[in-house]
Amino acid sequence: MDNLLASLALGAGTALALSNVLYCFLGVMAGTFIGVLPGIGPLAAISMLLPITFYLEPAAAIIMLAGVYYGAEYGGSITSILLNLPGTTSSAVTCLDGYPLSQQGRASMALFMTAMASFLGSTVGILAMILFSPLLARFALDFGPWEYFSVMLLGLICAAVIASGSAIKGLMMVALGLLLGTVGTDVNSGTLRYTFGMYELFDGIDLIVLAMGLFGIAEVFFVLRHPADPKAGVARVSLREMLPHRSEMRRSPAPVLRGSILGSLVGALPGTGQTVAAYLSYALEKLVSRRPEKFGSGAIEGIMAPESANNAAAQTAFIPTLVLGIPGSATMALILGALMIHGISPGSALMNENSELFWGLIMSFWVGNVLLLVLNVPLIRIWVAMLGIRREILHVAIVCFICVGVYTVNHSPLDILFVLAFGIVGYAFKLAGFQPAPLLVGFILGPMMEEQLRRAMLLSGGDLGRFIERPISATVLAIALALTLLLMGRQLVALRSRKTNG
Amino acid sequence: MSRPTRRYHAEKAVAALLLLAGTIFSFGGYRYGLGSMRHWGAGAFPFVCGLALIVLSVVCLCSAAKGREAGTGSVWRGMGAIAAGMAGFAAIIGSWGLLPATFLLASLSGIGTGKLKVRHILALAASLCLLMYLLFVILLRLPLPIFRGTYG
Structure with a gap:
């Protein structure tokens, strides 16, 4: 315990050094603004800022990049709520209830509560990191490919659960996402799959291209067909309007607590990350809620749980990256790269050999989150003012931001045409009542699932039974099966009642 | 009997397209090589997922809902x-x-x-x-x- 306190004091000394606070502030501010711009997620933002950090001290560099990372997480949820455009993939789930709230003229309340949920989630994540970092690292080490595969499968089933409407449609979207994730070079054999001779597809379909097409452009097309009520979404931004109703206040702490704990746990597992954390927590809230029918139409639990979960996971995602050297996501891989550029090798030795940096970084997370809260509550007025702009003007601006943003990633004009194609597909999906969010989860998890599955089959000599022989894997698979049966049952009941009603 | 709406047609059309996509991916997967249970080939995973999409699309085609179409604008x-x-x-x-x-x-x-x-x-x-x-x-x-x- 004394050791831990000494480490924390050491970390606080590093994090509170004036220059580090300044870089942390710059990081979270840049992250928030970049997260707000659709098309530029934390991945692109960190890649852009990486060269700048070459000239900084290692601690300042990593503190700033980490600030961009969780600042963008928060920024991403702002556009999810206001425009139904997730700035980051993990905030896609916030659209489901955040956007309806915004349409009801309660955007400022949703943004205020999101800021609170994000802050509380991050705080729980940081506490989890401080207290359980070594333990969680050991737990994650026990995970074999069987457990990874099972957890990801559960994540996919949960993604189908959250799709409001038909479970079959949710599962179809997940399957399509998994298939789109296989496009490109197979990492095991080098075989080119479904590239049709286009070298732009050799590295697979770009996540940003897919997300911007399915969410951004499809939304613009959809609004052309379903013109919004001009009075809708115009919100007042007094302090009173920012505060939730008393009943909403009462319904908030439990989802935040559940979301934070779930997010901390899921975030610590490499390969799962914030997106799965956000979806899992949303699905959990929907399952435990006494009024699940309210989800999707502006339920406060629907923003509090995923926002606290994804922010908690954003913090604990550093555990596998720093302690095991396994990046959980592409963004974490970049931060890992930044560490290596500064001559620091991540791994279990980091905690001892570079304890000042390790604990300094952890303490800076808290500083960064306090800064985010201070920065964002006054900015709510500015974000909500965006809603006052005429929808037509906003949509033209969104199309321009998406096109220029996507072009900056690979400098490939073909990417713009892919965005257009996915936009048309996404519009058709929306028209037919298919939600694109599960597709995105399948697309992100697909390649990792395939790798883990192939590894599992190789290690077990082709024996599928190993999945149910291992206790953690068996438990997770049992939950996944129970959820699937529940989904199918619900679907059958709905179908039967429709037939009886004629 | 109610007249099928636009959404009903859209749902059937999307399900049919996804059925086609599942078939293309499964066929492609089969061509890339399925390998063995121990050594999964490059095509095994897309083959399995493609088959899953085919089954789900068929179920969806059979149970397409006759929903209401709320859109008014010309797109x-x-x-x-x-x-x-x-x-x-x-x-x-x-x-x-x-x-x-x-x-x-x-x-x-x-x-x-x-x-x-x-x-x-x-x-x-x-x-x-x-x-x-x-x-x-x-x-x-x-x-x-x-x-x-x-x-x-």
């Missing part, structure tokens, strides 16, 4: 204009640069909304060009061709 003109703008942007950004490409995209998308006057569209396009330049070139310092191969 084809707007979609066509935005698509033309995006295609034009992709075609000229490499050779003409960011500003002409953004101007073209914003103008065509503005026409697509069907609610803006010509002078408003031109003013909006010019403002967006300035905004993109300030944000992407000046603030984020991204190497983008601004005008005919000139970099900022």
Whole structure:
């Protein structure tokens, strides 16, 4: 315990050094603004800022990049709520209830509560990191490919659960996402799959291209067909309007607590990350809620749980990256790269050999989150003012931001045409009542699932039974099966009642 | 008996397209090689997922819901204009640069909304060009061709 306190004091000394606070502030501010711009997620933002950090001290560099990372997480949820455009993939789930709230003229309340949920989630994540970092690292080490595969499968089933409407449609979207994730070079054999001779597809379909097409452009097309009520979404931004109703206040702490704990746990597992954390927590809230029918139409639990979960996971995602050297996501891989550029090798030795940096970084997370809260509550007025702009003007601006943003990633004009194609597909999906969010989860998890599955089959000599022989894997698979049966049952009941009603 | 609505047709059409996609992916997976249970080939995973999509699509085709269609606006003109703008942007950004490409995209998308006057569209396009330049070139310092191969 004394050791831990000494480490924390050491970390606080590093994090509170004036220059580090300044870089942390710059990081979270840049992250928030970049997260707000659709098309530029934390991945692109960190890649852009990486060269700048070459000239900084290692601690300042990593503190700033980490600030961009969780600042963008928060920024991403702002556009999810206001425009139904997730700035980051993990905030896609916030659209489901955040956007309806915004349409009801309660955007400022949703943004205020999101800021609170994000802050509380991050705080729980940081506490989890401080207290359980070594333990969680050991737990994650026990995970074999069987457990990874099972957890990801559960994540996919949960993604189908959250799709409001038909479970079959949710599962179809997940399957399509998994298939789109296989496009490109197979990492095991080098075989080119479904590239049709286009070298732009050799590295697979770009996540940003897919997300911007399915969410951004499809939304613009959809609004052309379903013109919004001009009075809708115009919100007042007094302090009173920012505060939730008393009943909403009462319904908030439990989802935040559940979301934070779930997010901390899921975030610590490499390969799962914030997106799965956000979806899992949303699905959990929907399952435990006494009024699940309210989800999707502006339920406060629907923003509090995923926002606290994804922010908690954003913090604990550093555990596998720093302690095991396994990046959980592409963004974490970049931060890992930044560490290596500064001559620091991540791994279990980091905690001892570079304890000042390790604990300094952890303490800076808290500083960064306090800064985010201070920065964002006054900015709510500015974000909500965006809603006052005429929808037509906003949509033209969104199309321009998406096109220029996507072009900056690979400098490939073909990417713009892919965005257009996915936009048309996404519009058709929306028209037919298919939600694109599960597709995105399948697309992100697909390649990792395939790798883990192939590894599992190789290690077990082709024996599928190993999945149910291992206790953690068996438990997770049992939950996944129970959820699937529940989904199918619900679907059958709905179908039967429709037939009886004629 | 109620008359099938547009959404009902859209649902069937999307399910049929996904059935086709599942078939293409499964067939492709089979061609890439399935391998053995121990050594999964490059095509095994897409083959299995493709089969799952086929089964789900068939179930969906059989149970398509006759929902209500709430949309009122005409989408084809707007979609066509935005698509033309995006295609034009992709075609000229490499050779003409960011500003002409953004101007073209914003103008065509503005026409697509069907609610803006010509002078408003031109003013909006010019403002967006300035905004993109300030944000992407000046603030984020991204190497983008601004005008005919000139970099900022």
